[in-house]
Amino acid sequence: MTTLLISADSNLDDWMDAWREAAPHRPVVCHGRAPYDPAAIQYALTWKPPAGALNALPNLKVAFNLGAGVDAVMADPTFPSHIPLVRLVDQDLTNRMGEWVVLQVLTHFRQTLGYLELQRTKTWRDLTQPAARSARVGLMGYGTLARHCTPILRGLGFNVHGWARGPKESDITLHHGEEGLANFLARTDILVCLLPLTEATRGILDAKLIGQLSRGTPVGPVLINAGRGGLQNEADILAALQDGTLKGASLDVFNEEPLPATSPMWDAPNLIITPHVAAITDPASAVGNIVEQIDAFEAGAPLQNVVDRGHGY
Numbered sequence: 001m002t003t004l005l006i007s008a009d010s011n012l013d014d015w016m017d018a019w020r021e022a023a024p025h026r027p028v029v030c031h032g033r034a035p036y037d038p039a040a041i042q043y044a045l046t047w048k049p050p051a052g053a054l055n056a057l058p059n060l061k062v063a064f065n066l067g068a069g070v071d072a073v074m075a076d077p078t079f080p081s082h083i084p085l086v087r088l089v090d091q092d093l094t095n096r097m098g099e100w101v102v103l104q105v106l107t108h109f110r111q112t113l114g115y116l117e118l119q120r121t122k123t124w125r126d127l128t129q130p131a132a133r134s135a136r137v138g139l140m141g142y143g144t145l146a147r148h149c150t151p152i153l154r155g156l157g158f159n160v161h162g163w164a165r166g167p168k169e170s171d172i173t174l175h176h177g178e179e180g181l182a183n184f185l186a187r188t189d190i191l192v193c194l195l196p197l198t199e200a201t202r203g204i205l206d207a208k209l210i211g212q213l214s215r216g217t218p219v220g221p222v223l224i225n226a227g228r229g230g231l232q233n234e235a236d237i238l239a240a241l242q243d244g245t246l247k248g249a250s251l252d253v254f255n256e257e258p259l260p261a262t263s264p265m266w267d268a269p270n271l272i273i274t275p276h277v278a279a280i281t282d283p284a285s286a287v288g289n290i291v292e293q294i295d296a297f298e299a300g301a302p303l304q305n306v307v308d309r310g311h312g313y
């Protein structure tokens with residue numbers, strides 16, 4: 001009944017401590033720290049595992065991803081298709097993403113970058129300030145994280161709508177599928193992308209998409225992406241910021257991370273860069289969820305938040 005921690009993160013001690021605290025009766029070993037018997041491993045806690053590492057565990061029952069995005073595991077063709085992969089759904093992580101999204105929306109909407117520029121030149125001047133009710137925030141990908149943002153943004157007065165892969169019940173207008181994308185974009189002044197990276201979504205944030213965004217508010221359009229870097233065409237975003245097609249952008253994720261010092265993105269106008277920190281995972285909070293899931297699973301309950309291999313998220 002041993003659990004294996006196999007993570008590319010540097011905070012392995014935090015994960016090991018959190019596990020021992022939450023499940024002292026469940027032995028845990030850490031990949032790369034000490035030798036272990038692969039046949040003894042039944043559960044894996046994993047973040048960006050080396051290719052083939054999970055396939056080397058003959059008695060693995062469940063792999064628990066230590067983040068919401070599973071693209072790194074899905075990119076490993078050797079990961080056995082019969083092993084359930086559970087993505088992380090954790091209130092602490094969700095709250096953090098809500099903070100980041102609202103911070104970025106308000107930063108652009110209230111023209112904080114413009115005011116900082118005026119402050120630098122000691123200029124007392126007001127900038128255009130439309131009402132929140134006049135701006136439409138489009139949540140691209142309407143899953144756990146986006147749903148959490150909706151009541152916060154609506155509470156501030158913004159019009160909020162969303163786009164998902166399939167139709168679903170919702171108290172906001174939800175567009176779906178490729179056929180719903182153009183309508184969604186044409187009604188979006190501030191685009192917040194919280195999509196997973198899959199074969200269907202790779203490179204979706206490009207010049208064509210940016211060109212379809214609404215110009216219905218003087219402070220838009222704005223592009224905000226905390227999904228994955230692989231969703232975005234950075235050359236297109238840079239060009240759109242330079243020629244004013246985009247009034248502003250916030251990117252937490254990049255095609256290459258860390259973003260190289262030579263990247264022209266560092267100097268893009270009206271771009272806010274954060275280093276993939278929008279919603280980090282707190283080991284203590286996440287481990288609590290995972291241990292509960294294992295206890296329930298061993299008692300016969302179905303696993304929650306299992307990744308659909310066909311859809312890739």
Ligand SMILES: NC(=O)c1ccc[n+]([C@@H]2O[C@H](COP(=O)([O-])OP(=O)(O)OC[C@H]3O[C@@H](n4cnc5c(N)ncnc54)[C@H](OP(=O)(O)O)[C@@H]3O)[C@@H](O)[C@H]2O)c1
Nearest residue numbers: 068069141142143144145164165166196200226227278279
């Ligand atoms: N930057 C960070 O710190 C950070 C932290 C955590 C997560 N993330 C990223 O955020 C992503 C979303 O997390 P989540 O927990 O909200 O995921 P989720 O609950 O699985 O939601 C994903 C949403 O994307 C939609 N979607 C997927 N493929 C689509 C497609 N081809 N066309 C249209 N919509 C599509 C889904 O549609 P359906 O509803 O129809 O299934 C769903 O609404 C993660 O995958 C990860 O990449 C980033």
